[in-house]
Amino acid sequence: MNWIEIAGHTGALLSSITFIPQVYKVWKTKSVGDLSLYMMLIVFTSTLVWLAYGVALNLWPVILANGFICFLSILLLYFKFAFSRKVIVVAKVKESE
């Protein structure tokens, strides 16, 4: 394996794990206010496109990497709605006292 192949695998690995720290931070802090919903939607959409591309060409690295990123983007989207909603619910309880 020459250095170019190593760079390719390293790049693919780094791209795959990009969102792990962000998912962990959001899971720990339950705070999503600064995160862009549109970024998450773009990530989700792009992984679906790359998955179709990988399946069509039978490129397992592309399928595995984007399958994993897709999973992470779904998690981030879920957290974005779950933890944003939590704030709204609190406001309602206060009004009814």
Added chain:
Amino acid sequence: MNWIEIAGHTGALLSSITFIPQVYKVWKTKSVGDLSLYMMLIVFTSTLVWLAYGVALNLWPVILANGFICFLSILLLYFKFAFSRKVIVVAKVKESE
């Protein structure tokens, strides 16, 4: 151009613009607390690796896409430090009053 090529170009375009909404949101709100520094560092590192890969194989789509993402990740890193520091400065002023 068949649908697979179109999917490849679409995927590359979506991957390139992923961080634009996040950069815009941070620039507008000046709030970076929820963003993971480690995510930004991984993005920055992965784009450097992909740039080396693209240059070595003379792959212009890889060079252009990762050059642009690298620029966006540098912007996010700058904002992360610039807007985090702002909070610390305010705290110091309060102590000295």
